[in-house]
Amino acid sequence: MLKYISLFLFLVGFSTFSLAQNTLNLNEFGKLPILHEGRVKPLDSFARIEILKFAKRDNPSGLTHLSWLATSLFDPATAVTQKIFAVDNGEIRHILGLEERQRPLYSYSELVSGLEKTSKDVAQLIAIKDRKFTKEEQDLLSLHENALAYMQILRSFSSVLPLDIHLSKSWRERAGLKENEVITYATLKKITPIIDQKLKSIIKSKGTDPARYSVSEKEIVTLSWQIKTIGVGGGNNTIFRVIPLPKKGDYASPWELINDGKGSPSAKISLQKWTSLATALQEYDTAKWNENLKEIQQGIVGGDEQKISIEIFYNQIAPFQLTIIFFALSLIFALSYFAAQNIILYRLSFLSLMAGLIIQGLGLAFRIYVMERPPVGTLYESILFVGLVAPLISLFVEKRLKNAGGLLCGSIAGVMLGLLAQSMVGEEDNMKVLGAVLNTRFWLTTHVLCITIGYGWCLLTSILAHLILMNKAIGKSHPEDQSRMIKIMTTHSLFSLLFTIIGTILGGIWADQSWGRFWGWDPKENGALLIVLWLIWFIHGKIAGQVSNLIFVGGMAFLSVIVAVAWLGVNLLGVGLHSYGFIEGVFWGLGGFGLFEFLLISVLVGLSIHRGKSRYAP
Amino acid sequence: MMILLVIGTLSQKELGIMESQSIYFSSFFYMWGFVPLPGGLTLISILFINLLAKFLFKSEWCWARAGTHISHFGILILIVGGGISYFSSYEGYLAIEEGRTESQVKDYHQRMLVIKKDDAIVYESPFESISEGLVITPAHNSFLITITKACYNCGITKRAESDQDGWTSPGRFMQLNTEKRLPQDEENLTGIEFSVKGAGKNLDGKYLTFDKFPKPPRIQKDNQTFIISIERSTRNLPFSITLDKFKQDFHAGTDLAKSYQSLVTVTEGGKSWPALIEMNEPYRYRGYTFYQSSFDLSGEKPYTILAVVENKGRIFPYIATLIIAFGLMLHLVLRVSGKGKENA
Numbered sequence: 038m039l040k041y042i043s044l045f046l047f048l049v050g051f052s053t054f055s056l057a058q059n060t061l062n063l064n065e066f067g068k069l070p071i072l073h074e075g076r077v078k079p080l081d082s083f084a085r086i087e088i089l090k091f092a093k094r095d096n097p098s099g100l101t102h103l104s105w106l107a108t109s110l111f112d113p114a115t116a117v118t119q120k121i122f123a124v125d126n127g128e129i130r131h132i133l134g135l136e137e138r139q140r141p142l143y144s145y146s147e148l149v150s151g152l153e154k155t156s157k158d159v160a161q162l163i164a165i166k167d168r169k170f171t172k173e174e175q176d177l178l179s180l181h182e183n184a185l186a187y188m189q190i191l192r193s194f195s196s197v198l199p200l201d202i203h204l205s206k207s208w209r210e211r212a213g214l215k216e217n218e219v220i221t222y223a224t225l226k227k228i229t230p231i232i233d234q235k236l237k238s239i240i241k242s243k244g245t246d247p248a249r250y251s252v253s254e255k256e257i258v259t260l261s262w263q264i265k266t267i268g269v270g271g272g273n274n275t276i277f278r279v280i281p282l283p284k285k286g287d288y289a290s291p292w293e294l295i296n297d298g299k300g301s302p303s304a305k306i307s308l309q310k311w312t313s314l315a316t317a318l319q320e321y322d323t324a325k326w327n328e329n330l331k332e333i334q335q336g337i338v339g340g341d342e343q344k345i346s347i348e349i350f351y352n353q354i355a356p357f358q359l360t361i362i363f364f365a366l367s368l369i370f371a372l373s374y375f376a377a378q379n380i381i382l383y384r385l386s387f388l389s390l391m392a393g394l395i396i397q398g399l400g401l402a403f404r405i406y407v408m409e410r411p412p413v414g415t416l417y418e419s420i421l422f423v424g425l426v427a428p429l430i431s432l433f434v435e436k437r438l439k440n441a442g443g444l445l446c447g448s449i450a451g452v453m454l455g456l457l458a459q460s461m462v463g464e465e466d467n468m469k470v471l472g473a474v475l476n477t478r479f480w481l482t483t484h485v486l487c488i489t490i491g492y493g494w495c496l497l498t499s500i501l502a503h504l505i506l507m508n509k510a511i512g513k514s515h516p517e518d519q520s521r522m523i524k525i526m527t528t529h530s531l532f533s534l535l536f537t538i539i540g541t542i543l544g545g546i547w548a549d550q551s552w553g554r555f556w557g558w559d560p561k562e563n564g565a566l567l568i569v570l571w572l573i574w575f576i577h578g579k580i581a582g583q584v585s586n587l588i589f590v591g592g593m594a595f596l597s598v599i600v601a602v603a604w605l606g607v608n609l610l611g612v613g614l615h616s617y618g619f620i621e622g623v624f625w626g627l628g629g630f631g632l633f634e635f636l637l638i639s640v641l642v643g644l645s646i647h648r649g650k651s652r653y654a655p
Numbered sequence: 656m657m658i659l660l661v662i663g664t665l666s667q668k669e670l671g672i673m674e675s676q677s678i679y680f681s682s683f684f685y686m687w688g689f690v691p692l693p694g695g696l697t698l699i700s701i702l703f704i705n706l707l708a709k710f711l712f713k714s715e716w717c718w719a720r721a722g723t724h725i726s727h728f729g730i731l732i733l734i735v736g737g738g739i740s741y742f743s744s745y746e747g748y749l750a751i752e753e754g755r756t757e758s759q760v761k762d763y764h765q766r767m768l769v770i771k772k773d774d775a776i777v778y779e780s781p782f783e784s785i786s787e788g789l790v791i792t793p794a795h796n797s798f799l800i801t802i803t804k805a806c807y808n809c810g811i812t813k814r815a816e817s818d819q820d821g822w823t824s825p826g827r828f829m830q831l832n833t834e835k836r837l838p839q840d841e842e843n844l845t846g847i848e849f850s851v852k853g854a855g856k857n858l859d860g861k862y863l864t865f866d867k868f869p870k871p872p873r874i875q876k877d878n879q880t881f882i883i884s885i886e887r888s889t890r891n892l893p894f895s896i897t898l899d900k901f902k903q904d905f906h907a908g909t910d911l912a913k914s915y916q917s918l919v920t921v922t923e924g925g926k927s928w929p930a931l932i933e934m935n936e937p938y939r940y941r942g943y944t945f946y947q948s949s950f951d952l953s954g955e956k957p958y959t960i961l962a963v964v965e966n967k968g969r970i971f972p973y974i975a976t977l978i979i980a981f982g983l984m985l986h987l988v989l990r991v992s993g994k995g996k997e998n999a
Contacts (some may be wrong), residue, residue, distance in 0.1 A: 047992050073904030181759050278908050287907060470906040473934045480935065528990060535983040542733070542976045551935050553746060553946045553964035555972050556737065558676045563664040607664065 061323060063103040065330045068109045068345055070337060072288035073277040074409075075470035079345045080106065080279075081352050087190065091183050093123040097142050110277070110316035111198070112192040117145040122183065124148075126176040128509060130148050133180075145187060152184055192270050193277035196222045196295050197312040202263055214252075221312075222267050225293060228266055236261045272296065280307045281337050307336045348407050348468075356400030357421060357458055363393030364428065364451030371445040386444045387435075390428060397425045407468055411481040414471045416608070417461045419489050424454035426493030427500075430529070434501060437525050440518075446500040449495075480547045488540030488565060494533040495568060495600045501526045502594035503641075509587070510644035523586055527579070530593055534572040541565040564603030571599045591642045598631045656698045656799035663695070666926065671838025681741070703734045722986025723729070729978030736971020744966035747890060748948060751898040753956040758895035760963045765888035766807075766845045766866060770800075772881050782807065782845055782885070797876055800883065806833035808843040809865060821850075823872070826863040845885050892963075893941065894923035901950060901957040915947050917959040932961060942967070 067081030084102035089095065095102065098120045109116040124130050133151025135143055159181050162174055171176065199219035204212065212228045235257050243249045250258060278288040283301055291311065293574040294304055310333045317325035359473040370386035373379075401412045401421060408414075413422045424605040475481065505522050508514040512523075544565060556562060575592040578584030584592070605629050612629065623641025663679035670678070678685050682694035693701075710727050714720070715763055747760035759952035768785050770778035771792045772932040777864060778793045782805070791800040809831040819827045831846045846865030854874050862872040873885035897920040904913040921940060932938045937946045942965055 075909040075911055077907075090936065275908070470909070470911060470913070473912045474904075477935045515853045528987070531983070531987055531990065535980070535987065537978060539980045539982070542972060542979065545972055546976065547935075549969060549972065550937060552948070553937070553944060553962045554744075554966075555740065555969065558663065558672060558680050560664050562668060563660050567657060567660050570660070574657070 042432075061318065061321075061326050062330065063101070063107060065327070067103045067333075068349060069279060069333060070281075070288070070345055071332070072286075073276075074467060076466070076468070077286060077288070077341070077345075078407075079349050079352075081349045082467070085352060087186070088121060089462070091123070091187060092121045092142065093125070097121050097123070107318055109187075109190050110193055111318045113195075113198075116191060120144045120147075122148055122180070122187075124176075124180065126173060128173045128177050129180065132173075132177070145184065145191075148180070148184060152181060152263060156181070171507065186276070188270075189274055189276040192274050192292075193314055194291055195267060195271050195274075195391045196291050196310060198315055200225075200263075200267070202260070204260075205253075208256075208260070215578070221266070222271070225260075225264050225267075226295065232257055232264065234260050237258060276645065279311065280304050280593070303336060310336065347403060350541060351400070351407070352404040356403070357424070357455060357612070360393045360397045360424070361452060361455035361459070363389045363396065364448045364455060367393060367444060368448035368452055369450055371441045375439045375445075382507060383441055383444075386441060386448070390431070390444055390447050390451070393448075394425065394428055394432075397421070397428070397451075401425060404468060408470075410471070411486065413485045413489055414475055414481055415469065417458060419485070419492070419604070420454055420461065421456040421485070422489050423493040423496065424451060424458060426490050427451070427454065427497045430494055430532075434497065434525060434529065438522065442501070442504055442522065446497055446504060450496055451498050454496075480543075480550075482544035482548045484540060487536055487543055487593050490539075491533060491536030491540045491568070492600050492604055494529060494536055495572075495596050498526060498529040498533050498593055499595070499597035499600070501529065502590045503638075505590050506594055506638065506641035506645065509590075510641045510648070512648050523590060526590070526593060527576075528577060530596075533596070534569065534576065537565065537568045541569055560607035561603075564607040566567060568596075568599055568603050571596060586647055587642060591638050594638045594641075595634060598634045601627055601630060656702070659693070659695060659698060667838075669838065669839065674838060675834075699734060699737070703731065703738075706731060706734075719989060722982050722984070722989055725982030725985060726979050727982070729980075730981055732971055732978060733975035736968040736975060739968030739971065740966050741968075743968065744964060745890065747963050748792055749896060749945070749961045749963055750951070750958055751896060751917075751919075751961070752958050753898050753901055754950070756858045756895050756897040758892045759889045760892060761886075762888040762890070764840050767886050767888050768883075769886045770848065770881060770883050772879055777881075781888070785847065793881060798851055798858075798874065801850050801852070802847055804831060804833070804848040804999070806831055806847075807845050808834045808836050809846040810834040811844075811865075820859045825870075826861055829863070831863055831865065843979045847885065849883070892922055892943065896921055896945070896961070898959050899929070901959045903950070915950060917947055917961065919945075932959075944969070 067079055067084065069080045070077050071080055071083050073086075075082050081103065083094070084106035084149055088097070088100075088102045088105050092138065100119060105116070105119065105121060108119065122143045122145065124133070124135060124141050124143055130137065130141060132155060133148065134154070135141075135147065135151060155177060158605060162170065162178060199221060202220050202225075204214070204220055206383045208228060211231065212220075212224050214224060217273050218224075226320065239250065239254050239257065243254070247255060247258065256610050274292040275290045277429070278290045278293070280289045280291060280294060281287075282289055282304060289297075291308055294308060314326065314329040314333065317323075317329055367386045367389035370382045370389060374382040374386060378495070404418070404421075413419045428447035429449035431450065433443070434446055435443025499524070505519060505526060508519060508522070519568070544562065548557065548559075548562075549555045571592070575584060575589055578592075579586070579589045609627070659679055664677065678694075680695035683689045683697045684694045685694070694720045702893040710724070710731065714724055714727075720844045745760075747762050749757050749760055751757045766782035766819070767775055768778070768780050768782060770791070772793070776789055785802055785805045787802055787804060787893040789802040789805075791802075792798075793800065810833075811829050812832055813829055814822065814826070818830070826848065831848055833881060837843050844865055846863060846868075848861065848863045850861045851874060853859070854876050858874050858876070862869045862883070866885045866886065866887075871882055872965055874881040874883070898917060899920055900918040902916040902918070905911060906913050914934055916931060919930050919932060919938075920927050921930050930940075932945050932947050934947050937944045939945075944964045944966070946964070947959070948962035951958040951960065
């Protein structure tokens with residue numbers, strides 16, 4: 038495979054221009070639609086998702102996503118020198134023979150020899166069924182996968198881009214090429230049958246030893262090999278589906294038009310415009326670029342421009358990054374209010390929280406509109422939704438407390454969940470379509486939203502419990518205030534129970550509808566049941582007087598760990614029917630969080646007892 | 656219960672869901688070393704008795720406690736439903752080729768040693784009852800089958816040339832080796848090796864067969880054909896299902912399925928009617944529920960795999976959900992409005 042890659046780069050390697058600092062209208066380019074991962078999205082989204090996959094950051098080496106995409110599509114020779122591959126694993130850098138850098142970003146051309154060297158190892162790795170990979174093996178596999186995906190992008194237009202191939206006058210005439218007309222794979226395809234025929238007769242008469250061939254015969258053999266090589270490279274290239282087909286919402290990649298005969302007169306015109314767009318970029322002809330963009334847009338019948346525009350706006354404002362800032366501001370103002378007791382700080386905290394909530398809500402609304410389904414279908418989306426629910430519930434807490442305690446709880450939840458969501462940005466944040474079993478609006482609206490509201494309520498209850506414990510441990514608040522806070526927290530623990538128990542049972546009913554059994558002791562089901570049992574245990578223990586108020590508060594504080602285990606931790610097992618949420622690398626984070634919480638809560642409870650000021654005893 | 660839940664869940668990594676469920680959740684006790692600890696059935700039974708006793712004898716029947724009582728009643732209904740499902744439900748599957756009709760539901764797990772004479776079953780035994788040395792006489796002592804090896808999960812390797820004497824094909828070239836039972840039950844390849852005596856010079860010899868083996872051994876004796884095979888336990892439906900068409904839709908430009916559909920015809924007592932079974936939309940008839948479970952497109956014609964469940968307790972969770980939700984909401988309304996008890 039890599040020899041084909043090298044040849045491909047050689048064949049298209051004549052261009053030398055740079056797009057880095059140009060002023061071409063890339064924003065309009067980003068608005069063009071592409072059919073990717075099951076839905077039509079703007080190129081802006083496609084470029085963001087892909088570069089994030091390779092570079093693990095938005096703009097590696099100061100390269101904007103659209104500039105990178107345009108260069109990769111229309112000038113692959115320059116693109117392969119751009120440092121866009123993040124190789125964070127030092128062991129992998131060593132294996133691939135890469136030099137050490139402050140920022141471990143490498144270009145494709147720097148990776149090629151290392152990838153070639155390790156290709157046999159990778160083939161052996163993937164040949165073993167059910168093999169558990171080490172971190173190094175997983176990183177190496179991932180790098181190879183990314184490199185192949187990148188090659189697909191680089192080759193998207195290799196069927197129509199000019200090739201650095203020499204053709205004699207007679208072959209140019211046979212291909213119908215005018216004097217200065219550039220050679221492309223598409224034009225070479227016209228002479229392929231004749232070349233194949235001639236190749237067969239050459240081999241038949243002179244065998245396979247090139248030394249016996251004449252100059253013209255060598256030209257035929259070389260040409261045949263070059264055409265075959267480019268054809269093999271583009272054979273399964275379906276990643277860049279941008280050519281609209283007559284059926285509404287259907288698009289084909291340039292290679293599909295050539296190989297699968299998906300073309301139509303309008304598709305042919307569109308492909309010409311895309312080719313012309315490539316030329317405009319290579320010639321740095323702004324007017325031609327804009328004109329072609331406009332014509333490509335006009336050629337799309339039945340496209341949803343409004344949806345595309347909204348998705349681009351969503352991408353640009355990055356609402357869930359913005360909300361972290363507002364929630365963080367709310368947190369700072371709330372803490373400042375506790376210190377200074379200035380009403381302005383209180384109002385600022387409230388306003389920041391409200392701003393965060395509105396933006397979070399709008400972000401989710403954008404996603405619902407774009408995806409045409411309820412907001413939660415993946416683990417990442419559940420974090421975004423809980424990131425709205427928990428701060429929203431904190432407003433109810435604040436309504437009762439009126440001392441910025443609720444604002445503090447909401448802002449802490451907002452920041453923590455926002456950061457957790459950000460840690461999963463990448464392949465998780467691509468508004469993907471869902472598989473058949475999840476493709477049901479009814480259950481995504483009822484069970485999924487119900488259980489995620491339950492998670493959010495539990496987290497808010499837990500944070501409130503932490504606050505009560507801290508107050509108690511430092512002995513700052515009045516016992517009556519603490520008693521009031523415990524009462525409020527108890528109410529919220531009941532709401533948590535309501536949503537988690539109903540959500541869990543609804544999940545069982547969904548399982549009954551989909552798989553034919555209500556309960557299967559699947560890890561995710563057990564996780565949800567664990568939350569329910571934890572809540573029931575402590576609530577009933579408190580009612581029965583078997584658990585003191587202090588232990589009850591401690592138990593509710595530890596609810597955060599129970600929720601984290603049920604929500605994220607069960608996916609670590611990698612078994613069961615809820616495999617949609619499987620994530621690796623969470624183990625240590627989750628273990629650290631659990632240990633930290635255990636120590637923190639133990640210390641706070643211990644301090645409360647030690648101070649001897651506890652009036653929680655039954 | 657929480658400890659059991661954690662242990663039973665963590666064990667699924669090694670044991671698989673089915674084995675773990677059997678040891679921890681569907682048992683009255685399990686062994687922790689030499690110490691017997693209560694299993695799921697024991698704990699749920701205690702929970703039920705405790706809650707029922709509290710509900711009947713210790714409840715404070717007042718308006719303020721109404722929500723609590725209703726919720727507790729809902730939990731009791733849920734456990735009763737779970738019990739009925741546990742003791743009465745049956746799960747299996749129908750694999751139907753497009754254009755074909757089926758009325759036999761196969762069990763997911765229960766393997767059977769089956770001997771058929773001219774397509775009629777003359778011997779059938781659960782695999783658990785099969786052991787080395789077992790002698791079976793399927794045709795009135797006209798020939799004997801002696802089990803020489805039985806493995807729930809068999810590995811298949813090449814038989815050594817020195818060991819090929821007396822074996823019939825394909826046993827001459829392959830042998831079954833007992834391997835560790837796999838956590839995912841469907842991955843276990845159950846098989847037997849056996850010898851036949853008294854069937855005649857050409858038929859006496861050593862044989863092997865295993866689960867889903869397409870060409871199980873056939874013994875022809877006195878113009879009768881005996882087929883020895885490992886099959887899944889079956890159950891007959893009182894009606895039949897014909898697969899008219901299997902359809903699947905994909906998300907545009909991907910190989911990710913958007914939906915699966917089986918268009919079937921149900922036939923009973925000379926009457927037929929069409930039905931549609933798709934993901935999240937099962938078809939129910941006469942206490943049986945048919946779910947779109949899987950499919951197989953590897954053959955010339957598509958196969959649909961329908962999960963079949965007969966569950967007399969399936970309505971209980973639906974009722975329980977409504978009752979629990981109503982009870983908890985009532986409790987919260989009473990509490991927030993100040994009409995409930997302070998400590999709840």
